Amino acid sequence: MLRGIAAGGAAVPLAALGPATAQAAPAARNGGVRTGFEMLRAGGYRELRGQKVGMVANPTAVIRDLSHEVDVMHGSSAVDLVAVFGPEHGFRGSAQAGGSEGSYKDPRTGIAVYDAYAKTPQQIADYFLKSGIDTVVFDIQDVGARFYTYIWTMFDCMRAAIQAGKRFVVLDRPNPLGGVEATGPVLHTGYASGVGREPIAQQHAMTVGELARLFDGEFLDGKAKPQVVQMRGWRRGMAWEETGLPWVLPSPNMPTIGTAVAYPGMGLFEAVNISEGRGTTVPFEMVGAPYADWHWADDLNGLNLPGVRFREAYFAPTFSKWANQNCGGVQLFVTDRRRFDPIRTALAMIISARRLYPKDFAWRESKSPYWIDLLTGSDQVRTAIDGGANVDQVVAGWQADLARFRAQRRRYLLYR
Incomplete structure (x- = not known):
């Protein structure tokens, strides 16, 4: 060798x-x-x-x-x-x-x-x-x-x-x-x-x-x-x-190492009717929709998720979801990479948005029929959230496979 x-x-x-x-x-x-x-x-x-x-x-x-x-x-x-x-x-x-x-x-x-x-x-x-x-x-x-x-x-x-x-x-x-x-x-x-x-x-x-x-x-x-x-x-x-x-951006919407740190979880926002920040200068770190408001940032900060804080944010994406429309939402700030769990954080954010905006929040359908199922690898995450599971219960559902x-x-x- x-x-x-x-x-x-x-x-x-x-x-x-x-x-x-x-x-x-x-x-x-x-x-x-x-x-x-x-x-x-x-x-x-x-x-x-x-x-x-x-x-x-x-x-x-x-x-x-x-x-x-x-x-x-x-x-x-x-x-x-x-x-x-x-x-x-x-x-x-x-x-x-x-x-x-x-x-x-x-x-x-x-x-x-x-x-x-x-x-x-x-x-x-x-x-x-x-x-x-x-x-x-x-x-x-x-x-x-x-x-x-x-x-x-x-x-x-x-x-x-x-x-x-x-x-x-x-x-x-x-x-x-x-x-x-x-x-x-x-x-x-x-x-x-x-x-x-x-x-x-x-x-x-x-x-x-x-x-x-x-x-x-x-x-x-x-x-x-x-x-x-x-x-x-x-x-x-x-x-x-x-x-x-x-750091050379591996793709057009992966501009910084901070983007990459958030992406394994924040990429899940591609599967819901909330902008994942494409069309902004901080994709996957700023997310929102026309129906979201300041309540979301307050709710997320109240969860005290490890290694992260949220800023109330407003933006209009130049392309992709909600292009040229004013969106309310949050900007994510990782305060401690050692404690930050991007997947758990993103799921907590999705559960929070679904609870705060039940008439507007929706999963994006695809032939699967849901894009979230392709991104997470099964229907376990989606069905658990739709069934009212909290983030701990959702995470528990994949532990045997992960082990x-x-x-x-x-x-x-x-x-x-």
Whole structure:
């Protein structure tokens, strides 16, 4: 096994992880975490030598001077990069939610870019074969939530690599939430969609490299055999600001690390008729609707939820739900990341809004028939809330599934 590479099928024994904490762990001696790409480059790309390479990437695949890795690799004689595969929002990141950039020739490098978003594994496999690549390399910054689509682009690309007979390599990056302990509901069979293909927890607490190992071991029968180029200097519980890495927004509505901290819970507001803040400068941190008012902030602050406070807020989103309409609502302020539970907080907010505004509050329907069922992974959360459950009762409903996932997850962890 090459140094810095972990084979997908090999479990890494770990000592028992300590209690959840956001305290910093020792960073690499060069002043910060070294990503998988940095380790790959420092080794002269030896893991890719003699291979035609295709890169699954978006704007987050950058080095410390903010140059894009595709541009860096294209300019190196040590690696033969011949294709790029773009996820949701596109390779260069110009598309909004639910969109992509299509397939085209990148004007900067001349490399062919294939649109991998919302494509079947067979369609992606056809792209792999058409491009003539030998190895697929994945490097996209995840934010730690099951319904963030990049991890499922990785999963579909792994399935495609199996079909096309290609190697699969993951250049690992930090979980920006610290990755200490998984929490939230686990997806149930029958609720698979583009925002959750397989049964993992809503806040999975894994890096993309660790997820690739879990996907292969649990859902792909060990056929993908992903190789993970590990980071150096990252430890579980490390705050993003302590990694020394730049935060490049992974998608148009994920502008800051604060957005990412709130997102695993606040993303649930996509499933109700309350604006999740798209069309404002603080998406997923400011939420509201024309029917909401100051009572909501007062009610939420009265709950004394750990690690968070709420400001009465008014805004008019420029697009998405309630576009150009005045909305009342709240802005969320995380006061202590170590105590803040985004999923529990968001559910308490939804329960509060449903109770305060019973004639106006509604779940958004989809073919499922409810979007909340796809985001939470089953109908358990919705039916519990509709049945009058409080947040403790809702959370209790997924604990058995979560305990099983936590045990499963531990077998694939690479970092202490």
